[in-house]
Amino acid sequence: MERKLPAAAAAVLAGIFLATAPCAHAESVSAMTPASVVSALQAQGYTAALGQDEAGDPLVTATIGGWRSQVVFYDCNEVTHAACQSLQFSSSFRPDRPFDAQKAVAFVNANRFGAVSVASDKSVTVSWDVITGQGIDSSVFALVVKSYRMALDSIGTEAFPAGHPQLASAAR
Numbered sequence: 743m744e745r746k747l748p749a750a751a752a753a754v755l756a757g758i759f760l761a762t763a764p765c766a767h768a769e770s771v772s773a774m775t776p777a778s779v780v781s782a783l784q785a786q787g788y789t790a791a792l793g794q795d796e797a798g799d800p801l802v803t804a805t806i807g808g809w810r811s812q813v814v815f816y817d818c819n820e821v822t823h824a825a826c827q828s829l830q831f832s833s834s835f836r837p838d839r840p841f842d843a844q845k846a847v848a849f850v851n852a853n854r855f856g857a858v859s860v861a862s863d864k865s866v867t868v869s870w871d872v873i874t875g876q877g878i879d880s881s882v883f884a885l886v887v888k889s890y891r892m893a894l895d896s897i898g899t900e901a902f903p904a905g906h907p908q909l910a911s912a913a914r
Contacts, residue, residue: 770877773815773826776800782883783813798823807891809833809898831870831890837901841866845900853893855886868897 771782776792783790783804790804795814800823802813810833817827846858849868857869870890872878878886 769880771874771880771883772877773800773817773829773874774824774876776802776815776826778877779813779829782880783887785880786884786887788887794823800826806831806833806887807895809891809894811890811894827875828871828873831872831887832867833894834865834867835901836863836865838903839901840864841897841901849893849897849900852896853889855889856893858897866897866901868894 769778769782771778773779779802780790780792783802783806788804788806790802790813793801793803795801799818800815804811804813812832814830814832815826815828816830819825841860841864843860846860846866849858850856853870855870855872857871859867861867870886870893872883872886874883
């Protein structure tokens with residue numbers, strides 16, 4: 743004789759199985775896996791290429807919304823240059839309009855995760871730090887890149903008449 747569970751009991755058991763089943767995770771992006779950074783940038787429609795810096799750590803050169811940028815890897819193993827824990831997006835340019843310390847402070851106040859510096863030669867560097875550890879969800883990484891791009895666009899309106907982000911150049 744076959745015994746059947748009442749419909750309510752079957753639904754409860756199904757819910758338990760679904761709640762405890764392994765979830766399919768979205769791809770993660772991590773400084774530990776430099777290729778994941780390149781892939782995530784390319785998936786967002788940006789150009790990105792993986793190389794290495796003078797110390798041998800990974801380095802991504804990218805164009806993000808018309809801004810030539812670098813993604814610098816930090817907290818890497820000093821010997822193997824692997825197992826990096828964080829990233830820094832960075833773009834440098836010489837503005838067409840004066841960009842002074844007051845504008846830099848206003849930028850920092852408006853952009854929680856960003857930093858800006860003005861060098862003695864009047865060049866401006868915008869940077870954006872991200873701790874990834876073993877990985878952050880690709881949708882979170884996409885928000886980071888979007889925020890960085892919006893910050894660059896914002897500073898571009900201050901630095902360039904009629905907005906000329908293509909005038910930017912990558913610098914560390």
